[in-house]
Amino acid sequence: MPSSSPLGGQFASLWRLRRYVRPYRAKMTVMLFVALGSTLIGVGVPLLTSSIINGPLASGDRAALWLLGCYALLFGLAEAVLILTRRLTLASSVLGIERDLRDDLYEHLQRLDVGFHDSWQSGQLVSRMTSDISAIRRFFGFALIFLVVNAVTFLSVGILLIVIDPLLGGIVVLFGIPLSLIVFRYEKVYRRNIRAVQDQQGEVATDIEESALGIRAIKSFGRRDLFFARYDAKAVTLRTLQLRQIRTLAQIWALIIAQPQTVLALITLFGAAAVAAGRLSLGTLVAFVALYQMLVWPIESSGWLLAASQEANTAAERIFEVLDVEPAIREPELTRQPRGAGRLVFENVGFAYPGSDAPLLTGIDIALEPGETVAIVGPTGCGKTTLTALVPRLYDVTEGRILIDGVDVRELPLAELRSRVACAFEDPTLFSASVRENLVLGRPEADEAQVEEALRVAQASFAADLPWGLDTRVGEQGMSLSGGQRQRLALARAVLGRPSMLVLDDPLSALDIHTEGLVEQALRSVLADTTGLVVAHRPSTVLLADRVVVLGPAEGGGTTVVAQGTHHGLLETEAVYRDLLSQGSDLAELAEEAVR
Numbered sequence: 138m139p140s141s142s143p144l145g146g147q148f149a150s151l152w153r154l155r156r157y158v159r160p161y162r163a164k165m166t167v168m169l170f171v172a173l174g175s176t177l178i179g180v181g182v183p184l185l186t187s188s189i190i191n192g193p194l195a196s197g198d199r200a201a202l203w204l205l206g207c208y209a210l211l212f213g214l215a216e217a218v219l220i221l222t223r224r225l226t227l228a229s230s231v232l233g234i235e236r237d238l239r240d241d242l243y244e245h246l247q248r249l250d251v252g253f254h255d256s257w258q259s260g261q262l263v264s265r266m267t268s269d270i271s272a273i274r275r276f277f278g279f280a281l282i283f284l285v286v287n288a289v290t291f292l293s294v295g296i297l298l299i300v301i302d303p304l305l306g307g308i309v310v311l312f313g314i315p316l317s318l319i320v321f322r323y324e325k326v327y328r329r330n331i332r333a334v335q336d337q338q339g340e341v342a343t344d345i346e347e348s349a350l351g352i353r354a355i356k357s358f359g360r361r362d363l364f365f366a367r368y369d370a371k372a373v374t375l376r377t378l379q380l381r382q383i384r385t386l387a388q389i390w391a392l393i394i395a396q397p398q399t400v401l402a403l404i405t406l407f408g409a410a411a412v413a414a415g416r417l418s419l420g421t422l423v424a425f426v427a428l429y430q431m432l433v434w435p436i437e438s439s440g441w442l443l444a445a446s447q448e449a450n451t452a453a454e455r456i457f458e459v460l461d462v463e464p465a466i467r468e469p470e471l472t473r474q475p476r477g478a479g480r481l482v483f484e485n486v487g488f489a490y491p492g493s494d495a496p497l498l499t500g501i502d503i504a505l506e507p508g509e510t511v512a513i514v515g516p517t518g519c520g521k522t523t524l525t526a527l528v529p530r531l532y533d534v535t536e537g538r539i540l541i542d543g544v545d546v547r548e549l550p551l552a553e554l555r556s557r558v559a560c561a562f563e564d565p566t567l568f569s570a571s572v573r574e575n576l577v578l579g580r581p582e583a584d585e586a587q588v589e590e591a592l593r594v595a596q597a598s599f600a601a602d603l604p605w606g607l608d609t610r611v612g613e614q615g616m617s618l619s620g621g622q623r624q625r626l627a628l629a630r631a632v633l634g635r636p637s638m639l640v641l642d643d644p645l646s647a648l649d650i651h652t653e654g655l656v657e658q659a660l661r662s663v664l665a666d667t668t669g670l671v672v673a674h675r676p677s678t679v680l681l682a683d684r685v686v687v688l689g690p691a692e693g694g695g696t697t698v699v700a701q702g703t704h705h706g707l708l709e710t711e712a713v714y715r716d717l718l719s720q721g722s723d724l725a726e727l728a729e730e731a732v733r
């Protein structure tokens with residue numbers, strides 16, 4: 138749990154970021170001292186001016202005037218050097234903080250389970266990774282330094298002003314109190330507004346991302362106007378929220394900016410009267426006004442600093458909302474090593490998606506002997522893909538267990554489980570990298586011969602004919618390839634290195650009849666000595682399997698195993714199987730029954 142923030146509850150999230158500052162604390166401290174040094178020099182200049190007016194100017198002492206003039210020049214030079222040093226140290230430390238935080242967030246997102254990613258909009262995650270982290274960088278780069286510098290300026294100049302003239306100094310302090318109260322009142326409103334803006338930015342990012350990924354579907358259905366209208370509605374809401382945020386900030390600023398001018402007028406008025414009465418020297422009044430003017434920027438910038446700090450705090454809050462989520466799929470505390478050739482058993486397996494009361498899968502019992510291939514057949518939407526996702530623990534079973542050579546998959550280290558079980562899903566995901574990088578994703582140690590064999594098995598030799606062969610980049614999500622090509626590459630990736638267990642979700646769905654036949658042949662040779670679980674939608678895929686398991690509606694609701702046997706045996710005895718494989722079957726109706 139985070140320790141309580143010395144800045145108060147409203148900055149608790151920012152306070153939690155202190156561990157990211159720790160590695161750069163030496164540089165940050167240098168930056169602070171340098172900034173303080175330049176402020177103190179800034180304070181020194183009006184005092185020097187006062188000495189010049191009251192001393193050499195009044196007495197006509199030329200030599201002293203030259204000396205004080207040289208001091209003023211030195212002050213100016215020193216300030217320039219300090220500002221340069223601050224700028225240089227700032228860049229390396231603040232960019233370092235930004236990178237560390239982004240790395241942590243990215244790594245955490247990779248650790249989080251598929252269930253988390255199902256329930257979060259990707260745009261919300263992207264906006265946290267980009268605009269929220271930038272808000273935090275701006276805070277550490279500018280706002281934090283100026284907050285400290287301003288605090289020191291207020292304190293040092295405030296004390297000096299009171300010492301120089303208690304009456305005028307008292308006016309300055311007195312007028313500072315209502316200003317602080319106003320800022321405090323608006324601060325809460327501003328915080329709420331910022332959160333709404335940042336959340337809406339995530340909504341807009343999600344929309345942009347979704348329409349960029351789905352551009353083909355949008356264009357082919359001629360629905361650009363519809364999607365633009367949807368996007369525009371969100372963009373308009375964002376603009377409204379941003380305007381509300383700016384309005385609040387403008388109100389705070391108006392009050393903040395009016396304050397120093399009012400105080401300056403009062404100081405001049407009372408100060409002139411004091412000079413006229415001989416209570417104050419002209420030089421001291423000039424120094425007082427010049428010193429007070431040093432407070433004008435800190436006062437005026439307090440609105441901006443408040444905004445930047447609130448923005449960074451809300452950004453940190455949004456980032457911790459993700460960082461605080463514990464992955465539902467965790468490494469086992471005690472691990473066991475399976476010893477065997479790859480026996481896969483589903484033992485009374487049940488599963489319900491998070492947030493759903495009714496189980497999708499129930500009482501599933503299937504045993505696959507080492508080297509055996511089992512096809513999973515069932516009406517659409519009954520849970521075949523879900524069943525396959527349980528093996529590599531993309532989701533965990535909610536009932537029963539899945540065993541590999543007698544060991545529960547939840548007792549295997551995740552890396553080992555996922556290297557034992559290779560998967561190819563219906564939607565073949567490729568990354569914007571070279572063909573080779575995509576192929577060796579799960580087995581970076583694979584050699585050239587293994588890559589070639591995997592390409593042969595998946596009938597993906599087209600890859601060698603691409604402009605740069607296996608080094609050709611496949612574009613974002615592999616979009617520069619056809620659906621069938623993507624599917625064959627995903628299949629080659631799964632069979633690379635001949636894994637002991639292969640889970641294939643309808644691996645032939647996007648292939649033409651000719652390629653399907655060739656892939657089938659090659660797959661048959663891979664599956665001969667691999668334990669294979671294959672989701673099948675058509676007879677040709679079913680024929681790859683030694684045995685078929687038919688899923689259907691369970692009596693109490695959900696999906697369960699309704700029949701199993703060889704393809705030919707089931708065709709003879711099970712009407713439901715014949716229906717499923719026949720073209721005229723009413724799959725939609727069966728699916729409804731299955732999930733009811």
Ligand SMILES: Nc1ncnc2c1ncn2[C@@H]1O[C@H](COP(=O)(O)OP(=O)(O)OP(=O)(O)O)[C@@H](O)[C@H]1O
Nearest residue numbers: 255490497515516517518519520521522523524732
């Ligand atoms: N991430 C998810 N969260 C909640 N429900 C989901 C999720 N993914 C799938 N479902 C639901 O679970 C059910 C089974 O989906 P699944 O994709 O496993 O079916 P399937 O049998 O493979 O379908 P198909 O034959 O069409 O590929 C569907 O009703 C689907 O809406």
